[in-house]
Amino acid sequence: MDFNLLIGNFFNPPILFFFLGLLAVIVKSDLEIPTPIPKILSLYLLFAIGFKGGVGIAAGGLQTQIVITLAAATAMASLVPLYAFFILRRKLSVADAAAIAATYGSISAVTFITAAAFLEKLNIPYGGYMVAAMALMESPAIIVAVLLYRLRSTDRSAADFSWNELGRDAFFNGSVFLIMGSLVIGILSGEAGARALKPFTYDIFTGVLCFFLLDMGIVAAKRLGDLKKAGVFLTAFGVLLPLINAAVAIPLAYTLGLSHGDAFLFTILCASASYIAVPAAMRLSIPEANPSLYVPMSLAITFPFNIIAGMPLYLAVINRIWS
Amino acid sequence: MDFNLLIGNFFNPPILFFFLGLLAVIVKSDLEIPTPIPKILSLYLLFAIGFKGGVGIAAGGLQTQIVITLAAATAMASLVPLYAFFILRRKLSVADAAAIAATYGSISAVTFITAAAFLEKLNIPYGGYMVAAMALMESPAIIVAVLLYRLRSTDRSAADFSWNELGRDAFFNGSVFLIMGSLVIGILSGEAGARALKPFTYDIFTGVLCFFLLDMGIVAAKRLGDLKKAGVFLTAFGVLLPLINAAVAIPLAYTLGLSHGDAFLFTILCASASYIAVPAAMRLSIPEANPSLYVPMSLAITFPFNIIAGMPLYLAVINRIWS
Amino acid sequence: MDFNLLIGNFFNPPILFFFLGLLAVIVKSDLEIPTPIPKILSLYLLFAIGFKGGVGIAAGGLQTQIVITLAAATAMASLVPLYAFFILRRKLSVADAAAIAATYGSISAVTFITAAAFLEKLNIPYGGYMVAAMALMESPAIIVAVLLYRLRSTDRSAADFSWNELGRDAFFNGSVFLIMGSLVIGILSGEAGARALKPFTYDIFTGVLCFFLLDMGIVAAKRLGDLKKAGVFLTAFGVLLPLINAAVAIPLAYTLGLSHGDAFLFTILCASASYIAVPAAMRLSIPEANPSLYVPMSLAITFPFNIIAGMPLYLAVINRIWS
Amino acid sequence: MIPVKKIEIIIDKHELPNVLKLLDAAGVSGYTVFEDATGKGDRGLRGGDDLTGVFANSYVMSACPIEKLHLIVESLRPVLKQRGGVCLVSDAEWIIH
Amino acid sequence: MIPVKKIEIIIDKHELPNVLKLLDAAGVSGYTVFEDATGKGDRGLRGGDDLTGVFANSYVMSACPIEKLHLIVESLRPVLKQRGGVCLVSDAEWIIH
């Protein structure tokens, strides 16, 4: 069962294109997705996933169960960076520890998307509001990490600090803003709007995702070198923290009575690490932190780990518990 | 009725994304659509709308009614810049007056598209040849304005003037050329061609439009500042001229016996102002004119006014008269 | 019959957009597809055609007939540059002769795509493995040409030569790598994957192709000037070599018992000339060769010749022989 | 290494073809262009607006023999005067190969 | 032609708005920007990664009167110190029009 999941999951186009990207760099092909195409592809994905989520919410309505789920999501997104920070402080500077903590406290939209597609393939239902959960989980980790950095750092520059700027970087950060906005628009524009956008947001979605993952593979492979700097500790961290987060998320999801599918997405959100929203915010809020640590960790270790081994594993565990 | 139209219109995704764009700038989000994506999105929209129009014409055939409509469109596109120019001259230099007159004499493809979508939502039919009317309305205003400029201007540089260049800028201007070309191709390629292109030109159309309007919102908001320079007179002009043009267009459409839907599109074309074709042409033909007047006027005042208040208003009036 | 084919073929949108592109340059319109859009469009086309081919192969399975076809394709791709080289040597330097030989030995994906669309329009079936044949024909010509260059050239720089680099440029060249990779992914991801990607790879395909051909028309027209340098000999070569290649390919296809449709695609592959993969490889492997010879030849002469006159001609001949 | 003058021109993108014609006419041996630049100057903020394309700048750099400088600059001056833009001249050395 | 100082700044793209504010504050008459540059320096390889956008550089060029140079450079120094980047100054002549 596990194993079939693993294989079945592996042989779907988006994931295969991620590996094609890795391979391109390994064989020194000059294949590349030129700037600014990756940017627009990710804007498309955020737009589509946000809008779909909004439509889902509009359809479902907002029951208490949902409110509980969203609260739990926000809580986890604030809790994870806390324990991540203290684990990381054993080896790293305050700045680096805080930035990596933010990376892992926040989420990866593409991991979420891949997980959702995975569920759809297995015909396991999930709630559209999980996208709202995802959107809500982007920012808290940034806030928590910056505050930790501010409290613990001795660096002068940590001093000149503005709540305004922090709020802006955390909540109005391009990708957070777009997914939130699309979500709201999805809620507002209802049936007719949803129908009009279906071909754009649903039908061509997987294809665009393949292209995006092709580029992620290329970038991940290019950044692999930086992992030498990161060393064994951080490499291990990139695999173990997702497992820890999942180990916290699954029981929590169970006690909160989340559905089978929602629990899986909740888990993947906690286990995933950001490589767009957070790095962008960290450059602004914790410039001392070294991006060639947190970017390759989430992109070249945690992302592939989650979509290949993580997803089937988490689902297998959830299947066992929920049934 | 009016009011429902207004609300119903407001809550459709493309318009909501325009406001999301405005909002992004207001809250200082770093959300942006990177160059050259907006350019390619607008090429797509011109391609799609032109092609659809051509297919529509091929289906409909070219009756006298259509010829009359096209003639009326061309006439209005030459008349509007004339009276616009003399209104503007009270306050502005010859160059600026001419450039703004061209802007309002010409049309906005996106306003047209939004209006057409609006009709489709209300199941009001309209003729594919209205796209041809739109295409025909792009250029005359440019010619008229440049001639006015040339006659009235004392500036030396107005002297060195070439009919060739003017013709090229007016008719072979990238966006005019593409929409005209796609229209002709739509006519030539017939049924089979239309079927093959349907998913590209129809299905994903609204989605692309949303992205484009998101960017228009961002750009409009960024240019809002320039309106201070424009001042009260031009700001008022940006709202009143569309109303004047509509007041001329509606009776004309009625006397010419245009259908309900065609009359609405004819009105919106007269009321709309260009922000791509004309500004590009003006930079070349009237470089003395200040783009930070005519661009924000059409983009940040007239466009939003038309799609929010204008469309429901014009339609309400037309409904009353035609019924 | 011929003639209807010719007309029927001419009046399909992609080809009409190629001519719209030519026209844009002739009338000095400022229409252009901004960088890097053409790049991403061609990546899309390679992705889609490769993936479709893979799905086709997965459906069909790999019988001996197919193996024979693929072998024949590889053989022709190695043979053509040989005789092309010796024809070209009568007038050109070793470097230029080798580079042009590679250009004509290799293939043009867009010509192949247009030919496949042409067959679909006429409901003539063909095998998905023909895409594999295409992919296999990209590289050998590069190898052969570089070896010829190396053997015949007296130039010092021809000496510093690395099999590694040659292999990489020939097989892992961005476009070769992407089409091969997509092909394999198409084979691996099977039914479900194919269904998920259908809207992206099939439905919007023709539309994207139109845009790409619009740009090809623009670029071809811009490069037309270089043909003066090329002179009569090379201009004639650009028309005659495709005919020669077809004259070799058709009998071969017949003796190998290829189906009606496969034979046509095989012929068009042999007759077509590369303008992306090979030029890129030649810049690296034979930098002495003058790109303003081989690029305009394949882009501005051979490509239009094949899609307008070539395709109907080859098919007419094949129809006669096969029936 | 031969001494040359390096001319840098920042101009409204719409003027680019015009400026390149002038450079060719003045007989420069070549030039390098960055078609899209943003910036700020007397005519306010430029660029960052790909939608209308109206506010784009282009950057042109040309290295020329010292004796040609005067001719080139004079041929550019009218355009700069009428259409705005900036022209900088500095010393450089050309590596002959 | 009046002599000016040409200031070239290569900086983390995220710092660009900040740097432009400083230039405006220092009262430059204008500047030209290339928003996306790649490169290599003390902080390793930059750019070539549009996905995360974290490693992008921007290039800013401003020509200023010689007497203003000191003020501008001093206002930039802290940013450069804290955020890395490069600042080059050279001589040029401004074609007045």
Place this chain on the structure above:
Amino acid sequence: MIPVKKIEIIIDKHELPNVLKLLDAAGVSGYTVFEDATGKGDRGLRGGDDLTGVFANSYVMSACPIEKLHLIVESLRPVLKQRGGVCLVSDAEWIIH
């Protein structure tokens, strides 16, 4: 401010990796690259053709200590000779931070 030599190289985009390798080998402290430039030179019009990608130029700028200049230039010369392109050297001052 320490005086440096500013090296500007415009080269066929395909040669870029090669040129950057040479710069690294020559031990420059860093460089800035604009990957896509168009232009015109002995080998005719370049760029403006993203389709084939064959006619693209790249621009590389590197500031180096004066004493290193000779070594760097010599290591670049063969490439320029064989593949065309342009290399300009000028004086600048580096703002230390």
